[in-house]
Amino acid sequence: VLTAKETPSPRDRLLETAGALFQRYGFQAVGIDRILAESGVAKMTLYRYFASKDEMIAAYLEQADAQFWSWANTAMEKAATPKGKLVAFFEAVGDLASSPECLGCVFQGAAMAFPEIEHPSHQIAVRHKLAVRERLTDLAREAKLTHPEALGVQLALLLDGAWIAARTFRQTENPAKSVAQAAKALIDAHTRARSQSGSSKRR
Amino acid sequence: VLTAKETPSPRDRLLETAGALFQRYGFQAVGIDRILAESGVAKMTLYRYFASKDEMIAAYLEQADAQFWSWANTAMEKAATPKGKLVAFFEAVGDLASSPECLGCVFQGAAMAFPEIEHPSHQIAVRHKLAVRERLTDLAREAKLTHPEALGVQLALLLDGAWIAARTFRQTENPAKSVAQAAKALIDAHTRARSQSGSSKRR
Amino acid sequence: VLTAKETPSPRDRLLETAGALFQRYGFQAVGIDRILAESGVAKMTLYRYFASKDEMIAAYLEQADAQFWSWANTAMEKAATPKGKLVAFFEAVGDLASSPECLGCVFQGAAMAFPEIEHPSHQIAVRHKLAVRERLTDLAREAKLTHPEALGVQLALLLDGAWIAARTFRQTENPAKSVAQAAKALIDAHTRARSQSGSSKRR
Amino acid sequence: VLTAKETPSPRDRLLETAGALFQRYGFQAVGIDRILAESGVAKMTLYRYFASKDEMIAAYLEQADAQFWSWANTAMEKAATPKGKLVAFFEAVGDLASSPECLGCVFQGAAMAFPEIEHPSHQIAVRHKLAVRERLTDLAREAKLTHPEALGVQLALLLDGAWIAARTFRQTENPAKSVAQAAKALIDAHTRARSQSGSSKRR
DNA sequence: ACATACGGGACGCCCCGTTTAT
DNA sequence: ATAAACGGGGCGTCCCGTATGT
Numbered sequence: 106v107l108t109a110k111e112t113p114s115p116r117d118r119l120l121e122t123a124g125a126l127f128q129r130y131g132f133q134a135v136g137i138d139r140i141l142a143e144s145g146v147a148k149m150t151l152y153r154y155f156a157s158k159d160e161m162i163a164a165y166l167e168q169a170d171a172q173f174w175s176w177a178n179t180a181m182e183k184a185a186t187p188k189g190k191l192v193a194f195f196e197a198v199g200d201l202a203s204s205p206e207c208l209g210c211v212f213q214g215a216a217m218a219f220p221e222i223e224h225p226s227h228q229i230a231v232r233h234k235l236a237v238r239e240r241l242t243d244l245a246r247e248a249k250l251t252h253p254e255a256l257g258v259q260l261a262l263l264l265d266g267a268w269i270a271a272r273t274f275r276q277t278e279n280p281a282k283s284v285a286q287a288a289k290a291l292i293d294a295h296t297r298a299r300s301q302s303g304s305s306k307r308r
Numbered sequence: 309v310l311t312a313k314e315t316p317s318p319r320d321r322l323l324e325t326a327g328a329l330f331q332r333y334g335f336q337a338v339g340i341d342r343i344l345a346e347s348g349v350a351k352m353t354l355y356r357y358f359a360s361k362d363e364m365i366a367a368y369l370e371q372a373d374a375q376f377w378s379w380a381n382t383a384m385e386k387a388a389t390p391k392g393k394l395v396a397f398f399e400a401v402g403d404l405a406s407s408p409e410c411l412g413c414v415f416q417g418a419a420m421a422f423p424e425i426e427h428p429s430h431q432i433a434v435r436h437k438l439a440v441r442e443r444l445t446d447l448a449r450e451a452k453l454t455h456p457e458a459l460g461v462q463l464a465l466l467l468d469g470a471w472i473a474a475r476t477f478r479q480t481e482n483p484a485k486s487v488a489q490a491a492k493a494l495i496d497a498h499t500r501a502r503s504q505s506g507s508s509k510r511r
Numbered sequence: 512v513l514t515a516k517e518t519p520s521p522r523d524r525l526l527e528t529a530g531a532l533f534q535r536y537g538f539q540a541v542g543i544d545r546i547l548a549e550s551g552v553a554k555m556t557l558y559r560y561f562a563s564k565d566e567m568i569a570a571y572l573e574q575a576d577a578q579f580w581s582w583a584n585t586a587m588e589k590a591a592t593p594k595g596k597l598v599a600f601f602e603a604v605g606d607l608a609s610s611p612e613c614l615g616c617v618f619q620g621a622a623m624a625f626p627e628i629e630h631p632s633h634q635i636a637v638r639h640k641l642a643v644r645e646r647l648t649d650l651a652r653e654a655k656l657t658h659p660e661a662l663g664v665q666l667a668l669l670l671d672g673a674w675i676a677a678r679t680f681r682q683t684e685n686p687a688k689s690v691a692q693a694a695k696a697l698i699d700a701h702t703r704a705r706s707q708s709g710s711s712k713r714r
Numbered sequence: 715v716l717t718a719k720e721t722p723s724p725r726d727r728l729l730e731t732a733g734a735l736f737q738r739y740g741f742q743a744v745g746i747d748r749i750l751a752e753s754g755v756a757k758m759t760l761y762r763y764f765a766s767k768d769e770m771i772a773a774y775l776e777q778a779d780a781q782f783w784s785w786a787n788t789a790m791e792k793a794a795t796p797k798g799k800l801v802a803f804f805e806a807v808g809d810l811a812s813s814p815e816c817l818g819c820v821f822q823g824a825a826m827a828f829p830e831i832e833h834p835s836h837q838i839a840v841r842h843k844l845a846v847r848e849r850l851t852d853l854a855r856e857a858k859l860t861h862p863e864a865l866g867v868q869l870a871l872l873l874d875g876a877w878i879a880a881r882t883f884r885q886t887e888n889p890a891k892s893v894a895q896a897a898k899a900l901i902d903a904h905t906r907a908r909s910q911s912g913s914s915k916r917r
Numbered sequence: 918a919c920a921t922a923c924g925g926g927a928c929g930c931c932c933c934g935t936t937t938a939t
Numbered sequence: 940a941t942a943a944a945c946g947g948g949g950c951g952t953c954c955c956g957t958a959t960g961t
Binding site for chain 2 (some may be wrong): 954957959
Binding site (some may be wrong): 537619622624633636637640665667671672675676678679680682683684689692693697 | 822823825840864895896904
């Protein structure tokens, strides 16, 4: 009934150590030797779990994606209505992104470190961002907000702005806390009957 | 009126070549040798103008900052009122960030590539972002919008979201175009007499 | 009369497989994993019989020493006189060393692969070579040849020259066949009454 | 008129350091990192002179071949007649091979370390050994000895026996000194008018 | 100012011999 | 007995900054 709980598997140790280093220093600045040294794992062990450093990065990103959704769902569970979930989510984002230990969004880091869109890790980042946008759009639709697709896109922009702000301004002048207010403003703008965005008349 | 323009100085050639490479591939992925090869400048020449690669990056960022303001001012000149300038700016951002040749914001790239906030290039990025926020706040204040500081922060978040989106989604599903609509919504929210942001009543 | 012969013991399978690989590719180029894979023995089993790869090599060399003497005695048995045994031995050596499947002398290989004379495997090689020299000297003495010690040394040199030639020239231009003629010449030189070797007159 | 004599070129430093290490420890036991550390040469410099470790080994062997002939010719110059040259050569070999600092023949080492005859370094070793045999045969022919080809082969066997003995027995019981006596015996055997070698019947 | 070389170091991927868990 | 893990090392590539030649 217990399955190897005292010592986490080398794969998990690798991903955990690598993830911490990647978040703090970036994918390119962290060499596998450092990951191995800090995780106490042998080099051959790494290459039996992952074919290359890039694959380890991809595996880490997949895991981070799952962890993000777990965190996001937990944050949204506290609200009952779709609109409440949206607000709760952005309040949680604002709290997290303005906390000093937040290092930003690893998917942004992956998209920056691997600029070629065909790169597997870049693709994972794109898929993650699209999924987040989709989720926001779905909530907007469930909340009967006007132009849910446009709102989803706008909220996604705001979200990414908060993450990059968290990384840029770590302690000082961190603007990420304002993301919740901005999100509420956008939601409110799509709550009123008279449309502002979308196809009303302009653009 | 300007002299010696047919042959740009080695320093300018270096910064131009390096800038193009840095934007496309990132600061870490571009080696000094490639910059030299593509610019046709000798290595010793580089080190007579810049003490190190980092200093060259810093010089490039300073130049990019000036170029950004030149571009931004040009975009805003087309409008007469402060509010119009804000809108014009975000429309220009939306056009640029959603164009396929846009590679995102180099200051974000610098902040990601050099995560330590004490790093000179990171500091330049922070200063740039603070200056942009300040400019947006000033325009909001000049436009007599409510809570100009809060609006400036929110617009800055939106702006960074657009830049990072431009880098992440290059061609496909690029959401950066929506930044103008979102900005207008936030501006509108701060135009109404009854405050939405800040401490009024909330949600 | 001998029991359990259909399934040789893991130890014997290891030594046989390892020996074949060592002879062909050398001690350093053959890894433990390959020996295990080709012999079908588990790794732990190997380390239950031998404390290390070096000890397995040593065990293989001891076995090869016994096999050498078995082969040599068989070759010499065909002659009745000590001198005849010497000649028969070198004729057998010439035949073997010039055959295409001969891979040379493993003791030479051990002496080359482990140059430190204190190394156990090097020591085994030295002892083997000394024993061969001693045997040749004894036969020379029994044959009443002049200066049997000197002749033993010279014949040993010739013998080693044949082995190394067998390894160097595998198929083409193999000179090892000439070892028998050379040995006979040296034996003849020590058959004459008037000494040629030793301190006769010159340096 | 002087061409960079104060500091030997990196290539020469590499070959000298590598040669000393290869002779003492063998080709496989010496890694390029150790060669670089002991020679004070950068890794990239090595790979600008040699495409691989194997090519460096081959270059070292070619240089060793030239040095061998220089040494051999010097030894043979002291004698006037072809037969005297043969004797002088083997006396020099005996002196060198029995000296404690002699580490044997690097071509034998190459032939053992790279057993495949197609391997470039093995080929160099084969060519070296064939050239030595040819030289001995030529001298035997010039000396009007009987059956010069057979004598050349036999002397070559003896020579290789001396080299391998020098490597196997370093200090103790080194038999290499006897190579000169043995060579003289073989030369004497081929000096007499009536042939000893071949098929006659003996002496 | 160019061009080439160099030293030093990091890194990626791989393999080896050995030990420890299952 | 299967299988995984581990420390250590090896090779080849790359990069940065300096030092030459010239």
